[in-house]
Amino acid sequence: MKNLRHFEVIIVGGSYAGLSAAMALGRSLRKVLIIDSGKACNRQTPHSHNFITQDGVAPAEISEKAKAQVLQYDTVEFLSDWVQGVMKVDQSFEIKTKNDLTFTADKVLFTTGVTDVMPEIPGFSECWGISVLHCPYCHGYEVKHENIGILANGEVAFELCQLIQHWTNQLSLFTNGPAILTAEQKAFIAQLNIEIIEKEIAELKHSAAYLEGVAFKDGTQCDLTAIFARVETDQHCHIPAQLGCELNEQGYLEVDFFQKTSVNGIFAAGDNTTPLRTVSIAVAAGTKAGVSINKELIGEQLSKRAN
Numbered sequence: 687m688k689n690l691r692h693f694e695v696i697i698v699g700g701s702y703a704g705l706s707a708a709m710a711l712g713r714s715l716r717k718v719l720i721i722d723s724g725k726a727c728n729r730q731t732p733h734s735h736n737f738i739t740q741d742g743v744a745p746a747e748i749s750e751k752a753k754a755q756v757l758q759y760d761t762v763e764f765l766s767d768w769v770q771g772v773m774k775v776d777q778s779f780e781i782k783t784k785n786d787l788t789f790t791a792d793k794v795l796f797t798t799g800v801t802d803v804m805p806e807i808p809g810f811s812e813c814w815g816i817s818v819l820h821c822p823y824c825h826g827y828e829v830k831h832e833n834i835g836i837l838a839n840g841e842v843a844f845e846l847c848q849l850i851q852h853w854t855n856q857l858s859l860f861t862n863g864p865a866i867l868t869a870e871q872k873a874f875i876a877q878l879n880i881e882i883i884e885k886e887i888a889e890l891k892h893s894a895a896y897l898e899g900v901a902f903k904d905g906t907q908c909d910l911t912a913i914f915a916r917v918e919t920d921q922h923c924h925i926p927a928q929l930g931c932e933l934n935e936q937g938y939l940e941v942d943f944f945q946k947t948s949v950n951g952i953f954a955a956g957d958n959t960t961p962l963r964t965v966s967i968a969v970a971a972g973t974k975a976g977v978s979i980n981k982e983l984i985g986e987q988l989s990k991r992a993n
């Protein structure tokens with residue numbers, strides 16, 4: 687018989703959503719282990735915006751402060767490691783890590799986020815989060831009224847043109863090949879005074895990740911200070927899907943109002959459940975998950991006592 691350390695809750699992913707859940711659970715006297723591999727999706731961005739009390743603060747500074755506050759609750763522990771397997775064993779879960787540690791838990795919360803799939807354009811991944819931007823609410827104000835590009839095509843491009851023109855009137859759309867837009871969409875974009883550039887991109891020119899311009903395969907070039915782009919995302923951790931948790935059509939984990947997945951005992955919160963990607967929303971979802979898990983544990987403990 688293995689002698690494994692048991693926790694009431696194991697949180698896989700100790701960034702904003704995970705730490706927020708741990709705060710609610712620690713304050714609910716729950717024995718919690720957070721396991722985190724330290725790869726938050728915004729780690730490359732120098733300043734995080736649009737989260738009150740933390741506007742303009744470095745992403746790692748926000749999570750370090752949160753971690754220090756959470757670890758003041760003596761029932762909460764933090765482990766830097768990668769969870770590589772979770773198995774349902776009777777009424778609980780067995781969790782294995784890359785460093786060959788095994789734990790058990792009554793409930794598992796996945797706050798594992800998503801990973802961004804970088805297009806194969808030289809310079810793109812270096813500038814990601816610095817001058818190649820995912821969200822105008824997070825970074826639009828800092829480049830307002832500047833000479834900005836949108837790198838997208840099709841419906842996403844049409845949507846982004848309507849959104850980003852609010853922050854600047856010097857805007858170009860780069861479709862990186864023939865534009866996949868209807869004649870009506872092209873006319874609408876032209877009315878917004880946005881030039882559509884269909885030339886294939888060779889490279890994003892930058893100095894220390896700050897964009898200077900776009901170089902095209904035909905040898906021409908244009909100047910720019912920032913680009914908005916929406917890249918493909920993938921679940922950072924595929925274990926919930928392997929355990930049978932349902933994903934929606936967009937690839938996000940399905941959760942109910944209480945952050946419960948379709949598998950009993952497994953919860954999820956943060957970027958892995960929603961395209962509404964901001965720190966404040968991840969933090970709010972983490973709190974909701976923590977509260978829901980505690981409530982479910984109280985219910986189970988009271989019904990055991992009654993039987």
Ligand SMILES: Cc1cc2nc3c(=O)[nH]c(=O)nc-3n(C[C@H](O)[C@H](O)[C@H](O)COP(=O)(O)OP(=O)(O)OC[C@H]3O[C@@H](n4cnc5c(N)ncnc54)[C@H](O)[C@@H]3O)c2cc1C
Binds near residue numbers: 725728955
């Ligand atoms: C470039 C960029 C800039 C952004 N800027 C802003 C901004 O200015 N303002 C704002 O509000 N939002 C911003 N966002 C969005 C914000 O970063 C996310 O909404 C937020 O990080 C989501 O938090 P999360 O806890 O759900 O996931 P994440 O922060 O991505 O954290 C997931 C954590 O889980 C860990 N993990 C995953 N799988 C495992 C596993 N199997 N075992 C152990 N650990 C695991 C990861 O290492 C990571 O630490 C930005 C996003 C990007 C990509």
